[in-house]
Amino acid sequence: MSEHPANRRRFKRIAFDARTELRQGEYIWPVKLIDLSLKGLLIEKPEPWLGIAEKTFYVDIHLSADVHIDMDVLLKHDDHGQLGFVCQHISLESIQRLRRLIELNLADEAELERELGALIEI
Numbered sequence: 001m002s003e004h005p006a007n008r009r010r011f012k013r014i015a016f017d018a019r020t021e022l023r024q025g026e027y028i029w030p031v032k033l034i035d036l037s038l039k040g041l042l043i044e045k046p047e048p049w050l051g052i053a054e055k056t057f058y059v060d061i062h063l064s065a066d067v068h069i070d071m072d073v074l075l076k077h078d079d080h081g082q083l084g085f086v087c088q089h090i091s092l093e094s095i096q097r098l099r100r101l102i103e104l105n106l107a108d109e110a111e112l113e114r115e116l117g118a119l120i121e122i
Contacts, residue, residue: 013037016101019062024051033061038095038102040073040086051075056088063101069094 013035020033020043029046036042041059051057053075061069071094073085090098 013042016105021060021062022046022051023058023060024055027051034082036061036098038087038098040076040084042082042084045078045081045083051083053078057085059085063097067097069097069101 015035016033018033020031022029022031022043027050029049029051031046032044034042034044041061057073057075059071059073063069069090071090072088074088075083076086077084
């Protein structure tokens, strides 16, 4: 029997609500962020959806007026009105902000260190 993909996740997802924009080429979609991890994010699928799955997307998560987490992402799945993306590139500044955000939400430094170790292995 095969294990469900959610049970094999190596990265803890945190529910987080922040103003988020998804971009690809000339398209910009304001989206609802459902959750994020060190490796990616899950959003509600915007309408109309005109994204090209095989091409890179850019996501901008607004933590405050002047603090953002920006990353280049690829679409991994499109299920039940939700889109799951995996991070392809993130700046050092954005990964530091994401790490701090996850650290505050996990409340377990050992778990955060395990996730960072797993991220480096990928």
